[in-house]
Amino acid sequence: MEGGTRQLDPESLGSHIARLYRAAYGLTGSRQDAEDLVQDTFERVLRRPRFLRRDQDVVYLLRVLRNTWISSGRAKRVATARAAEEIDEIEAPIDPITQSIEGAAVYDALQELTQPLREALVAVDVIGLSYREAARALDTKEGTIMSRLHRGRAQIAARIEAGG
Known part of the structure; x- marks a missing residue:
C-alpha cells in the first residue's frame, strides 16, 4: 500500500448501492436497466x-458504472416511453423527490440531455460528487464539469417550465 492507497474492500460495496442505483437510473431512465x-x-x-x-471508492465505482x-450499449438507448406506474414502483434507494411529479419530470428531462450533460448531472446532482470528484470519474476537467452542469440544469429547467 504505497502513497496512501488501499485495496477496495468488497464488503464495503453495499454501502454504495443507493448512490450507484440513483446514478444508474439517471443514466438509463429505467428501473430494470439501472438494477442490471x-x-x-x-x-x-x-x-x-x-x-x-x-476515500475514492465512489469516484472509482462511478467510473466503472x-x-x-x-x-x-445502453448509452445509445434512451428511454423514450415509460409507464407512469414504473415511477410509482421505484422504491428505495431513490429518495422521495424522485417519486413526486416534479422528480419524475426531472428524470424525464434528464433522459433528453446529451450523454456528457447527463453524466455530469448524475455525478454531481444525483449522487453528490464534488466537481473535482466528478471530473476525475468522468475523465475530464473540472471547468468542463461546471460548464456541463450549467447547460444541463438550464435545459432541464426550460423543459420543465415548458411542461415536459
Whole structure:
C-alpha cells in the first residue's frame, strides 16, 4: 500500500448501492436497466480489485458504472416511453423527490440531455460528487464539469417550465 492507497474492500460495496442505483437510473431512465447496470458494475469491480487512494471508492465505482453503461450499449438507448406506474414502483434507494411529479419530470428531462450533460448531472446532482470528484470519474476537467452542469440544469429547467 504505497502513497496512501488501499485495496477496495468488497464488503464495503453495499454501502454504495443507493448512490450507484440513483446514478444508474439517471443514466438509463429505467428501473430494470439501472438494477442490471449496478449488478454488472459490481461484477466488474469484484473481478478486478483495485488499489485506491483514500476515500475514492465512489469516484472509482462511478467510473466503472459509466464505462459499463457505455460498453453495454445502453448509452445509445434512451428511454423514450415509460409507464407512469414504473415511477410509482421505484422504491428505495431513490429518495422521495424522485417519486413526486416534479422528480419524475426531472428524470424525464434528464433522459433528453446529451450523454456528457447527463453524466455530469448524475455525478454531481444525483449522487453528490464534488466537481473535482466528478471530473476525475468522468475523465475530464473540472471547468468542463461546471460548464456541463450549467447547460444541463438550464435545459432541464426550460423543459420543465415548458411542461415536459
